[in-house]
Amino acid sequence: MLAVCCARAPVVVSPPAPAIDPCALTRDSASVPERLYIALSGAVDPGHAPVPTTEAERFVFPQVFETLVRLDCTETLRPVLAESWRGEDDGRQWTFTLRPGLRFSDGSAVTGQAVVDSWIGRAAPLPSGAQLTAGNEREIVVRLPTAVSNPRLFAAPAFAVTRSIAGKEWPAGTGPYAADTTGGSITVAPYGRTGRPVIVIRPPAGDDARDLVDRGIDLLVTDDAVALSYAADRPGYATVALPWDRTYILAMPLGASLVDGSVRAGLARDAVRVEARAAGTATWWSSNDCGSAAPPSPAPAPGLLRKALVYPSDDPTARDLAGRLVALGLVGAEGPRATGLGGAEFNAALASNGASAYVWALPVGPLEPCEAVRDLVARAPWLGADPARYLTALVDVRRRAIVRRGGAAFTVEWDGTLRVR
Amino acid sequence: MTFRTRILLATVPVVLVPLIVFGLGVRRGMRQQIAGQYRGRVAALVDLIGQDLERQGTLLATRLARLRTAAAADNRFRLAALAQDTLQRGYALDYAGTAMRIAGLDMLQIQDDSARIISSGHFRNEFDRIERALPQLLPTAPNGMALIQARTAEGPFFALARLDSLPLGDRLFTVVGGITVDSGFLARLARDSSVTVSLVLPHATVSSRPPPTAARRAEEVVSELPVPFVAAQPDSAQLVPARLQVATPLTGLRELVGTVDLWFVIAVLVTLLVTVLLAAWLASRLSRPLAELAGKTAEIDMDRLDVEFASDGADEVGALERLLGQMTERLRDGTVRLREVERRAATGELARQVNHDVRNGLAPLRNVLRHLAQVARDRPAELPKVFAERRQALASSLNYLESLAANYAKLSPPPDAQRCDVNTVTRETVEQLPAGPAELTTQLGSGVGEAKIDAIALRRILENLVSNAVEALGGQPGIVTVSTTRSEDEGASDAIRIVIEDTGKGMTESELEHAFQDFHTTKPGGVGLGLSIVRRLVTDAGGRLRVETSPGAGSRFIVEVPSLEGPA
Numbered sequence: 001m002l003a004v005c006c007a008r009a010p011v012v013v014s015p016p017a018p019a020i021d022p023c024a025l026t027r028d029s030a031s032v033p034e035r036l037y038i039a040l041s042g043a044v045d046p047g048h049a050p051v052p053t054t055e056a057e058r059f060v061f062p063q064v065f066e067t068l069v070r071l072d073c074t075e076t077l078r079p080v081l082a083e084s085w086r087g088e089d090d091g092r093q094w095t096f097t098l099r100p101g102l103r104f105s106d107g108s109a110v111t112g113q114a115v116v117d118s119w120i121g122r123a124a125p126l127p128s129g130a131q132l133t134a135g136n137e138r139e140i141v142v143r144l145p146t147a148v149s150n151p152r153l154f155a156a157p158a159f160a161v162t163r164s165i166a167g168k169e170w171p172a173g174t175g176p177y178a179a180d181t182t183g184g185s186i187t188v189a190p191y192g193r194t195g196r197p198v199i200v201i202r203p204p205a206g207d208d209a210r211d212l213v214d215r216g217i218d219l220l221v222t223d224d225a226v227a228l229s230y231a232a233d234r235p236g237y238a239t240v241a242l243p244w245d246r247t248y249i250l251a252m253p254l255g256a257s258l259v260d261g262s263v264r265a266g267l268a269r270d271a272v273r274v275e276a277r278a279a280g281t282a283t284w285w286s287s288n289d290c291g292s293a294a295p296p297s298p299a300p301a302p303g304l305l306r307k308a309l310v311y312p313s314d315d316p317t318a319r320d321l322a323g324r325l326v327a328l329g330l331v332g333a334e335g336p337r338a339t340g341l342g343g344a345e346f347n348a349a350l351a352s353n354g355a356s357a358y359v360w361a362l363p364v365g366p367l368e369p370c371e372a373v374r375d376l377v378a379r380a381p382w383l384g385a386d387p388a389r390y391l392t393a394l395v396d397v398r399r400r401a402i403v404r405r406g407g408a409a410f411t412v413e414w415d416g417t418l419r420v421r
Numbered sequence: 422m423t424f425r426t427r428i429l430l431a432t433v434p435v436v437l438v439p440l441i442v443f444g445l446g447v448r449r450g451m452r453q454q455i456a457g458q459y460r461g462r463v464a465a466l467v468d469l470i471g472q473d474l475e476r477q478g479t480l481l482a483t484r485l486a487r488l489r490t491a492a493a494a495d496n497r498f499r500l501a502a503l504a505q506d507t508l509q510r511g512y513a514l515d516y517a518g519t520a521m522r523i524a525g526l527d528m529l530q531i532q533d534d535s536a537r538i539i540s541s542g543h544f545r546n547e548f549d550r551i552e553r554a555l556p557q558l559l560p561t562a563p564n565g566m567a568l569i570q571a572r573t574a575e576g577p578f579f580a581l582a583r584l585d586s587l588p589l590g591d592r593l594f595t596v597v598g599g600i601t602v603d604s605g606f607l608a609r610l611a612r613d614s615s616v617t618v619s620l621v622l623p624h625a626t627v628s629s630r631p632p633p634t635a636a637r638r639a640e641e642v643v644s645e646l647p648v649p650f651v652a653a654q655p656d657s658a659q660l661v662p663a664r665l666q667v668a669t670p671l672t673g674l675r676e677l678v679g680t681v682d683l684w685f686v687i688a689v690l691v692t693l694l695v696t697v698l699l700a701a702w703l704a705s706r707l708s709r710p711l712a713e714l715a716g717k718t719a720e721i722d723m724d725r726l727d728v729e730f731a732s733d734g735a736d737e738v739g740a741l742e743r744l745l746g747q748m749t750e751r752l753r754d755g756t757v758r759l760r761e762v763e764r765r766a767a768t769g770e771l772a773r774q775v776n777h778d779v780r781n782g783l784a785p786l787r788n789v790l791r792h793l794a795q796v797a798r799d800r801p802a803e804l805p806k807v808f809a810e811r812r813q814a815l816a817s818s819l820n821y822l823e824s825l826a827a828n829y830a831k832l833s834p835p836p837d838a839q840r841c842d843v844n845t846v847t848r849e850t851v852e853q854l855p856a857g858p859a860e861l862t863t864q865l866g867s868g869v870g871e872a873k874i875d876a877i878a879l880r881r882i883l884e885n886l887v888s889n890a891v892e893a894l895g896g897q898p899g900i901v902t903v904s905t906t907r908s909e910d911e912g913a914s915d916a917i918r919i920v921i922e923d924t925g926k927g928m929t930e931s932e933l934e935h936a937f938q939d940f941h942t943t944k945p946g947g948v949g950l951g952l953s954i955v956r957r958l959v960t961d962a963g964g965r966l967r968v969e970t971s972p973g974a975g976s977r978f979i980v981e982v983p984s985l986e987g988p989a
Contacts, residue, residue, distance in 0.1 A: 225511075270514060271546050323574030324546035338574035 023073035025240050025410035025418065026403050036197040036408050036420065039212045039220045044186045044201065046170045046179065050160035055221065056201055060188055062417050063199065064105075065160035065173035068096050068115070068140070069151065071367070071414040073243055077150055081110065081161060081174060082140075091147035096154075098138040104163045104172040105191055112140045118161045125158050125371060153368045155414075176420075196420065197408055213237060213402060219410065219418070220402040223274035223317075231402040238403050242416040244396040246361040247279050248272075248321055250331075251391050253353050253382055258330055259392045268395040271324035272317050275400065279393035284369040285362075285376060286388045309357040310349050313340030321394055322359045331357045353382040363415070364396055424711065425704035432700035433693065440692055444685040448678060455674045459642040463616075467644045467667050470610050470618065474648070474665075477581060477600065478566040484524045485585035485598045491520065492531070492587055492596070502531075502539060503590050517542035527601035528571045528580045532556060534592050544573045554658030556595045558651045559584040561660065567649040568602060568620070568663055578603065579620065579627060604629050611667070617641075619666040622650055633670065640675060641668040710738040718745060726753040775829060782822035789815050828877045840985050841876035843869050843905050843917050850883040851903055859894050859923075861887070864904035872917045873983040874962040882958050885951040886921040886978050893925030893976060900924050908981055916964065916981040923977075928970045936968070955980075 042054025050065035052058040068082040079085075082096040102110035112134035118124075119132065126132065129145035142151070153159070162171040170179050177199065178191045190196035202217065209227035212220050213234060221242070222228065231237040250259060259267075264278035309331050311318035322338035325331050336356045341349060349355045358380075366372035377383050383390055401418065403410065409421040492498050500506040501513030521529035521542030529542035536553040559567055559582065566583040582599030600606065607618040607629035619628040626632070633641070643666060650663035710732075717728050730746030732739040789811045796807045844865040851863050872879065883903070890901040901923045908916040928936060937952050959966045963983050970976035 270510060270548065273511070273515070319574070320546060323544065326574045327544065327547040327550060327572075337576040340575075 021072075021411060021421075023411050023413070024421065025401060025412050026238060026405070026407075032195055033197050033218070033407060036199045037202055037216065037218045038199060039202045039209070039217045041203065044179075046181060049171055050162055050173070051157050059221075059418055060179060060186070060199070060201065061157060061160070062175070062413075062419050063177040063188060064170075064175045064179050065157070065162055066175045067155055067157070067160050068098075069155050071152055071155040073412045073414055075152075075414045077152055077155065081115075085151060087148075087151070089143075089147075091144075091149055093141065093143045094148075094151045094154075095135060096140045096142075096151075098140070100138065102174060103192075104174055105178040106163065106165055106172040108163060108172070110161060110174055111137050114163065115140045115161050118163060119159060121164070122158075122162065125156075127153075127368070127371065153371075156367045199420070209402075216404070217402070218404045218407045221399050221416075221418070222402065223397065223399045225273055225275075228400050228402065236405050238405055240401045240403060240412075241275070242399050242401055242412055243414060244277065244364050244398045245416040246398075247283070247364050247396050248318060248359060248361050248394045249279075249391050250321075250325065250394055251350075251358040251360075251380065251383070252331065252356070253390060254356070259325075259394060263328070263330070264394055267321060267324055272320045272395060272397065274317050274397050276317075276395040276397045279396050281393065283388070283391070283393050284365055285373050285391055287369060287373070306354070306356055307336040308339040308355045309336045309359065310339050310341050310346060310355040311359040312346050313342055315361065317397060318359045318361065325357075325359070347379065350380045353380070359394070361397070423708070425701070425708045428704035428707065429697065429700045432703070433696055436692060436696045437689065440689060444681075444688070448681055448685070451681065452674060452678060455677065456642065456671065459669055459671060459674065460644075463642050463644045463667050463669050466612070466616060466669075467646050467665075469612075470665060470667065471646055473610055474566075474581070474646075475564065478564050478583060481526075481566065481581070481583045481598060481600070482585070484526060485583065485596055488520050488524055488529070488598065489585050489587045489596055492516070493589060499589055502533070502594065503592065513540050514545060514548055516540045518545055521598070524598065526598045528578075528582065528597070528599045530555075530571075530597050531587065532595045532597070534594065536595075539594075543571055543578075546574065547572060554651055554653040555582070555584065555597050558658060558660050559597065562649045562651075567651050567660060568622075569597075569599065569651045570653065571599070579622075579625075581606075603627060607665075610665075613669075615669060615672060617666075617668045617670075619668065620648075621645075621664040621666050623652065623661060623663075633668075640671045642671060643668045707738075710734070710742070714738065714742055714745065721749060721752070726756055778825050779822065782818050782825055785814050785818040789818075824877060828881070839873075839875045840871045841874060841879055843872045843879065843919065843982070846876050846879045847883060847903060847905055847919065850880045851887060854884060854887050854891070856891055856901070857894075858896065858898045859891050860898070860900045861891070862900065862902050864902060866904065866906040869905045869907060869917050871985040872962075873985045874964070878958045878962060879982070882955050882980060883919070883921070885955045886980070889951060890921050890923035890925065890976070890978075893923050893927075895926060907984070915984050917984050919980040919982070921978045921980070922975065924975045927972045927974050927976050928968075929972050933968060933970060 038059060040054075040056040040059050042056045044054070044056045044060050048057055048061075050061050052061045066080045068080060069085065070078050070080050072078050079099075081098055081102060083099040085094055085096045087094050096115075098110060098112065098115070104110060104114075108114075116132050116134045119126070126142075127145055131143040133141045133143075135141045142154075160173070162173055164171050169181050172178075176190055176192070176196055177188050180187045180189075186201055188199035188201070190198070202212065209220060209222050209224045210230045213227065213231050220227070220231075228239050232239050261278060268276040268278045309322050309326060311322045313319070319338065319340060326336070326338050339355075346358075346360070350358055350360075362376070363372065373387065376387060399416065401410070401412075411419045411421050413419065495516075497509050497512045498516050501509035501516075517529045517531050517540035519542075521527070527543065530538050530544075530547075530552070531540045532538050532552060532555075536551050536556055538548055538550050538552055541547045555569060559565065559569075562583075566581060569580055569582045570577050571580050571582075579602040580599035581602050582597055585596045585598070587594040587596050602620055604627060607620060607627065608614075611618040611629045614630075617628055617630045617633070619626055619632075646665040646667070648663045648665050649660045652659055652661045714730075717730060720728050726749060728749060730742045730749060732742035732746075734740075734742070792811060793804065793808060797804050800807075847865060848863060851861060854861070887901060887903060894901070901921070904920045904922070906918050906920075908918045937956050956966050959980055959982065965979075965981045967979045967981075968976060969979065
């Protein structure tokens with residue numbers, strides 16, 4: 001993948017907007033409701049903005065904070081704040097031109113310098129060695145250490161443009177919505193532009209997503225097969241597949257397992273209770289062209305988990321996969337046992353190489369593979385310079401959106417992010 | 422060791438030993454009794470557990486029968502199981518999990534006629550594994566129920582399971598369901614938190630409570646209940662006996678014994694204290710009269726025979742005191758008789774001495790009178806002349822007799838202090854005394870002067886001491902030296918010292934101790950009054966008498982009498 005992205009690239013300018021949005025979630029929107037009820041799990045913490053860490057933040061933040069460009073569901077780069085961009089020096093320098101008249105939600109102007117200040121202020125993950133300057137009032141010039149064919153990196157949420165406001169929990173964004181926290185509840189309301197509904201976030205009710213459907217939810221993103229089946233039988237709802245966004249991997253410090261294609265297919269078909277497919281063998285971590293010097297692999301840490309196949313305890317799909325791998329004996333004839341760990345414990349075990357195997361999910365295709373590899377190795381240093389030696393992709397999974405027919409229109413991005421149109 | 426200590430030492434074991442024996446006997450009997458009760462309680466609990474397991478087996482059978490009925494009626498499951506309908510495969514895979522939860526079971530797996538697991542409730546993703554041991558062995562277990570080791574992704578667990586069959590079409594499926602046998606299950610069987618129920622398997626043990634220490638385990642009452650266990654090995658499987666072990670610690674007994682031990686120790690200590698006090702009192706009661714008796718007895722002497730031993734006690738001490746009183750009385754009578762004998766002997770000696778002295782005084786008179794009578798008869802004319810010549814002899818003898826009489830009279834009352842020249846009296850006395858083979862010498866110091874003592878008393882002193890010194894030589898050659906000097910002792914410079922020293926046999930300490938006692942003598946025919954008289958005469962004169970002697974080295978009698986002339 002990196003080989004593709006790093007090929008000698010022509011100068012590219014912003015593509016024209018398509019006449020028909022291929023990424024529209026539904027095409028039968030008739031009227032815009034006053035309130036849009038969204039059921040998403042997890043809390044919304046303005047301290048995380050604009051990078052989401054929960055499903056709720058993954059929906060709310062893109063409505064409030066925008067990037068210069070976005071990557072639609074066809075992985076085509078589309079303009080957002082930037083009306084155009086051009087590449088120079090064989091793709092090593094990129095100049096973005098902002099749309100005229102852009103303003104933050106607090107009314108201040110969005111300038112090239114404001115964009116630069118926003119990124120620097122939040123320590124946006126620019127490649128090491130990149131140089132960032134504000135060309136003029138509406139231009140931002142980014143010089144990258146390596147050539148890229150298109151600036152898709154800047155579609156990542158981390159490159160959203162924000163502006164801190166003194167005394168406010170929420171920074172100002174440029175999106176059609178502004179968020180505020182009042183009395184412990186989040187208000188996501190449109191501003192400056194009419195014709196948009198107020199967004200109301202509802203947490204999932206108990207363990208049964210079908211109850212939300214029964215209560216008239218406008219949008220529910222889930223991988224619950226029972227709920228999807230139920231919604232499919234309801235004439236007022238449509239279920240729409242979102243992009244394959246996660247790949248479950250098996251990491252074994254002692255080497256790759258015997259998971260072949262048939263096993264992957266079996267895992268996708270029977271072992272998991274979500275929509276899954278056998279993962280491909282060409283993965284973004286297989287590339288060794290990133291040129292980063294990885295730290296040496298540490299020795300396995302002694303401990304109680306040495307005979308454990310660990311997985312994040314809050315991920316039922318990872319649990320299913322771990323259980324099936326144990327049942328098949330693919331991670332050792334006499335074990336190890338599958339052990340669910342909380343987020344911090346799992347990350348600690350992964351960092352210290354404390355277990356005999358790990359199952360967890362990674363993005364199917366990150367915007368910047370080399371950055372993702374570096375992040376992965378930073379999380380698990382024992383992967384060393386060749387993560388592919390230890391990692392085996394098992395299955396790709398995706399969720400589906402249950403959308404109320406005739407309600408609001410949504411657009412889905414390349415990574416499953418939804419935007420209110 | 423005193424009599425009181427002996428009484429104490431004897432009393433303590435006499436009281437404590439029976440008490441300790443009694444306490445140990447009670448402790449042993451109590452322990453056996455309560456341990457027996459514990460054993461009965463454990464045996465009853467084992468029976469109850471056996472009944473519980475039977476009820477669990479019946480309940481399992483009922484639930485499995487209902488599940489069988491429900492599964493047979495479920496078309497989606499039937500399609501998945503018989504027609505291998507891939508669309509229903511997911512439903513079948515999750516079927517056992519749902520059914521297990523509904524039926525309240527902890528493990529449930531459905532296997533086809535080739536022993537392949539087609540649905541597992543406790544380990545959803547264990548499907549397709551061949552499991553032959555359970556369909557083969559469970560039906561052969563007593564009451565159709567046995568312990569098994571089931572698997573989950575997280576690890577194995579033990580379950581009490583039984584099997585039911587599920588005929589679908591022309592195939593026979595099996596349904597194996599069970600409940601977890603873990604510490605919680607065993608704790609429910611135990612009912613009482615003090616009771617430990619353990620599942621003892623060939624390779625593992627599960628207990629309702631953390632296992633006790635080895636020391637505590639030795640203090641448990643244990644009973645067992647056999648339970649069949651499906652021991653599945655990779656290449657074989659068989660039913661082996663496992664054990665449900667019911668153990669109850671003898672905590673109550675231990676606490677009771679501890680309490681008894683504590684009170685027993687307290688009782689021993691109190692008894693010991695009381696015994697010591699009583700023994701001390703008793704010993705005091707017994708030993709005090711004896712001590713008083715011993716004290717009285719110690720007072721008895723030849724001069725102290727007036728000690729009274731009077732007791733009206735009817736006990737042995739009273740009898741002993743009366744006996745001592747009688748003995749003292751007899752001793753007192755004997756002493757009187759002895760003193761009488763001694764007095765008589767002393768009187769006889771005194772009479773002999775008086776006779777001797779009087780004869781000595783009368784002899785010159787007799788000679789003078791015989792001479793005068795002879796002159797008057799033969800030469801009457803010369804009688805006046807001769808009388809005049811012998812008159813002085815008559816006067817001297819009469820003076821002697823008069824002085825002798827006066828001195829004898831002084832034996833009883835102290836003589837008046839008079840002056841005498843010590844050297845003169847010493848010289849005259851020594852010259853008149855017979856020395857025998859002894860060499861009798863005098864060393865009279867110059868300037869000794871006069872002493873404040875009667876000359877006769879001094880003469881008697883010297884006669885007795887010099888005679889004793891000569892006699893101390895035992896008729897053998899020796900030297901008796903009489904010396905006079907002014908005293909050189911500090912504080913006694915106004916005294917005259919007369920030393921009578923011999924080279925005789927000397928005296929032992931014992932002899933010296935008795936030498937000055939009345940009627941004590943070592944000489945045949947002696948009356949034992951010589952040194953006694955000497956001491957009295959010296960003392961009456963205000964002087965001192967000392968003796969330096971040792972056996973074989975002679976004796977040295979030192980007489981110090983007051984000087985009339987004051988310090989030199």
